[in-house]
Amino acid sequence: MKTESKLQQILDSGQFAVTAEIGPPKHSSAEGIRHHAEMMKDYVDATNITDNQTAIVRLSSIAAGVHVQSCGIEPIVQMTCRDRNRIAMQSDLLGAYSLGMRNVLCLSGDHQKFGNHPTAKNVYDIDSMQLIYYLRRMRDEKLFFSGEEIKEHEPRFFIGAVANPFADPFEFRVARLEKKVEAGAQFIQTQCIFDMERFERFMEMVRERGIDQRVHILAGVTPMKSWRAAKYIQNNVSGMIVPDELVERLKNAEDPKREGVEICIEQIKYIKENIKGVHGVHIMAIAWEEVVPEIVERSGLYPRPKI
Amino acid sequence: MIIAQQKPVKDIAAMISECKKVLLVGCAGCVTVCLSGGEKETEVLASSLRIMRKMEDKPLETVTYTATRQCDPEYVAMIDNYTKDVDAIISLACGVGVQYLAERFTDKWVVPALDTKFIGGSTVHGNWEEKCGLCGECILHRTGGICPIIRCSKSILNGPCGGSQYGKCEVSKDVDCAWQLIYDRMKALGKLDKLMEFHPPKDWSKSRDGGPRKAIREDVMID
Ligand code: SF4
Ligand code: SF4
Numbered sequence: 001m002k003t004e005s006k007l008q009q010i011l012d013s014g015q016f017a018v019t020a021e022i023g024p025p026k027h028s029s030a031e032g033i034r035h036h037a038e039m040m041k042d043y044v045d046a047t048n049i050t051d052n053q054t055a056i057v058r059l060s061s062i063a064a065g066v067h068v069q070s071c072g073i074e075p076i077v078q079m080t081c082r083d084r085n086r087i088a089m090q091s092d093l094l095g096a097y098s099l100g101m102r103n104v105l106c107l108s109g110d111h112q113k114f115g116n117h118p119t120a121k122n123v124y125d126i127d128s129m130q131l132i133y134y135l136r137r138m139r140d141e142k143l144f145f146s147g148e149e150i151k152e153h154e155p156r157f158f159i160g161a162v163a164n165p166f167a168d169p170f171e172f173r174v175a176r177l178e179k180k181v182e183a184g185a186q187f188i189q190t191q192c193i194f195d196m197e198r199f200e201r202f203m204e205m206v207r208e209r210g211i212d213q214r215v216h217i218l219a220g221v222t223p224m225k226s227w228r229a230a231k232y233i234q235n236n237v238s239g240m241i242v243p244d245e246l247v248e249r250l251k252n253a254e255d256p257k258r259e260g261v262e263i264c265i266e267q268i269k270y271i272k273e274n275i276k277g278v279h280g281v282h283i284m285a286i287a288w289e290e291v292v293p294e295i296v297e298r299s300g301l302y303p304r305p306k307i
Numbered sequence: 308m309i310i311a312q313q314k315p316v317k318d319i320a321a322m323i324s325e326c327k328k329v330l331l332v333g334c335a336g337c338v339t340v341c342l343s344g345g346e347k348e349t350e351v352l353a354s355s356l357r358i359m360r361k362m363e364d365k366p367l368e369t370v371t372y373t374a375t376r377q378c379d380p381e382y383v384a385m386i387d388n389y390t391k392d393v394d395a396i397i398s399l400a401c402g403v404g405v406q407y408l409a410e411r412f413t414d415k416w417v418v419p420a421l422d423t424k425f426i427g428g429s430t431v432h433g434n435w436e437e438k439c440g441l442c443g444e445c446i447l448h449r450t451g452g453i454c455p456i457i458r459c460s461k462s463i464l465n466g467p468c469g470g471s472q473y474g475k476c477e478v479s480k481d482v483d484c485a486w487q488l489i490y491d492r493m494k495a496l497g498k499l500d501k502l503m504e505f506h507p508p509k510d511w512s513k514s515r516d517g518g519p520r521k522a523i524r525e526d527v528m529i530d
Contacts, residue, residue, distance in 0.1 A: 081461070086508070108468040111460055111478045122461065126508045129465035133505060145508075164469030169490050172467070172502070179465065179503055191469060238477035239470045 001140055001186075005102040005158030006074045006307045007046040011187060011216040016272060017280030018301050019076065019189070019218060020292045021048040022068060024059035030067040033059070036289040037071035043296040044073065045304055048105060048189070048282070051078040055115025062096045069100055076160060077101045080109025085125035086134075086145045093135070097155035105160035105189065106131040128161065129183050135159050136184025161185035163217075165202035166195060167239040174205040181215045188215055189282040192222040193267065194230075195241040203275050212277030219271045220282045223264035223291055227251040261291055268299040308337035308428065309401045310435045311344060311421040316355050319397065322418040326367070326394035329356075331420070332386060332408060333373035334400035341435055344399030344421050346373040352399065352420060377404025383411050390415060425457075443513030443520065449506065451492035456509070458485035464506040 002008070010017050020043075022036050040047060047068060051061040065075035077096050079089065093104065108128045112120045126134070126145070134145040135157055142154045163177045177188065193199045199219070206212050224230050227250035234242035246263065253259035268281050281301075285291050296302050313319075323329050331353045339345030353369040360367035372389050375382045377400035386408070390396060395416040398405040402423040409417040425437035440457030446464075447454060456462050460478045467486030470477025476484045493499050511517070 108461055108463060108470075111470070113478050124462045125511065127461070127463040127465050128468075129505065130508050162469060167467070167469045167471050168473060168484075169467070169471075169487060172490055172499075175499075175503060176465075176467075179505070182503075183505060238472045238475070 001136075001156075003102055003139070003156045003158040005046075007076065007103055008158040008186065009307050010045050010305055011279055013305075015305050016301065017046075017216070017218060018044045018283070018296055018304060019046045019048060019280065020044045020283045020285065020289070021050060022064065022289060023050045023053055023286065024061065024064040026056065026058055028059060030059070030064065033064050033067050034071050037068040037073050039290065040292050041072045043293045043302060043304065044283075045280075046074040046076050046103060048076045048078055051080045051107075051109070052083060052115070054110045055082065055112040055117065055120075057116060062092060062099065062101065065096065065101050066099050074103065075101055076103040076105050078105045078107060079131065080107050081124050081127055081131060082109035082112065082122050085123050089126075089131065090138075090145060093138070093155055093157070097157065102156075102158055103160060104135060104157045105162065106135065106185075107162050129180060132159055132161050132180055132185050133183040140184075158186055159184050160187045160189060162191065163188050164191040164239050165193070165199050166191055166241040170198075170202075174202060174209060174211070177206065177215075178209060178211050181211060185215060187218060187279075189218045190220040191239065192220045192284055193271075194222075194233075194246055195243050196267065196270065198241060199271075200275060203277050207277050212279075216279040217277060218280040218282040219268075219275070219278045220284055221264050221267050221271075222284045222286065223288065223295065224250055224256075224260040225288060226256050226260075261295060264295055265299050268295070268301070272299070272301075308340055308426065309403075309423060310341050310425050310427050310437070311338050311401050311423045313343050313348065313352070313399075313421055314419070316352065316359065319352070319418070319420050320356055320359050323356075323367075323395045323397065323416075326416070328368040328370070328393045329395045329397055330370045330372065330386075330389050330393040331356075331397045331399060332377065332389075332404075333371070334377040334398075334404050335373055336376045336378070336400070338400055338404075338421065339373075341429070344401075349373055349399050352397070374400075374404075377401075377407055380407065380411070383407050386411075441514070442509060442511075443517075444510060446506075446509075449501065449504075450489050451496065451498070453485055453489045453492060455485050455489065458483075458488075464509065 025032050049061040049064045061077050065077045068075045106128045112122050137143050139156045142150045161180045227247050230242050230247045233240050250256045331349050333344050333349030349371050353371050357367050397420050398408050399420045405419045427436045427438040429435050442456045460476050471484040474487045476482040
């Protein structure tokens, strides 16, 4: 289903897409987001705007999306199921569309235990699968989640979802991805890839089931600043796999930050050249947005297509 | 059954700090089985409170009684005689029992001695686990007999989420991922195809979200 999303046009035309991520701040000034957007705008096709990532209160993803959009980048508004019930979600979706947002990424959201309000009540009225399904129905069948008709101006989002090849049960990860595609997901961003071997096995299963023909998969990559950061993820973040070799390589590097960038560029090139069925990369330079232009350029993905 | 745990004694003592004589009411139901509010726990709490108050030089008189069930008016009525001259009633039942006492003894200060935690059962002696979220419309036939509403930290119906790793939930290495359990069981039963079915959102109006619930069975009503 066609939408006004620029990202969709790029992906549907068969070009290798590049998305990045902008994390809104823990305060009410948009200066930082605007700065990052300005800096990245010629280097990426769209940027995700995270939604209270790791359950830490931040400037709203939709509001940040508006700022980013006004700087000339197409936003992908992330929406988690943690903080809003179906009423609030739909209201925000209508609002986001009215403000010019055209892409939504549906996620469960990190548990509030990890954030700065661990005593909060979580919502999880609907799950990410259901959000995908109902977003598609809003657009294609003009129905609210309840089944009531949307008489006019239904929001027509390009619908994204996430997949984590590194979570368990591994065998079911591809099946669940397929379930998301059945529900209505049109593009998929993966969890950060550090274990390339596992990602290749995942993609093999994706191709076996022909899922890459039905959805655009963007491989998630993250440049690492230090071996400690890599070690931390390895030990503490559930659903991530960081191989020891990667930690070692960063540890032995003279300039770990440089090394982190080099590794990321190698990964992108490798994925683009060797792994069939991947339609783009999603660069998650967490709290390191400045490095995105260099990574894109040196990975041979610059200039970006003009739409 | 209902699983409850006793509040710290000093917290209970603070609730009755002005009282000279209190009645402690245990319950022979669930809280006896989960070792938090039965006859024995009631006696122990009464003596702890007395000792504490004695040390403060403010002696406390206690009366104890253990009801067959505090969630049943018939048994609550049997407490009447014990309540006459007490300044407060401490209930060692679940939240239901506390409310039944408060409803019947309208002129008494009724306080809870327990924190009512969840409904579940024991795995080994001394370890209880939550198993049901009382959602009002059971879906266990779709999930291999494992409840995702309460055992998945995000109540996901089309799981598992991306935080599931090595069989554990993202919230803690001590918590099993309910969806890993569901997956394993469905696989063992040869029913993995069932997990590919889209599971629609729950009708939460059948749960607490519809307001306080009632269950009515006219066929068993007496008049
Ligand atoms: S599905 Fe509902 S009724 Fe059944 S065990 Fe879970 S919470 Fe309880
Ligand atoms: S890890 Fe498993 S139990 Fe925990 S929230 Fe995710 S699906 Fe639910």
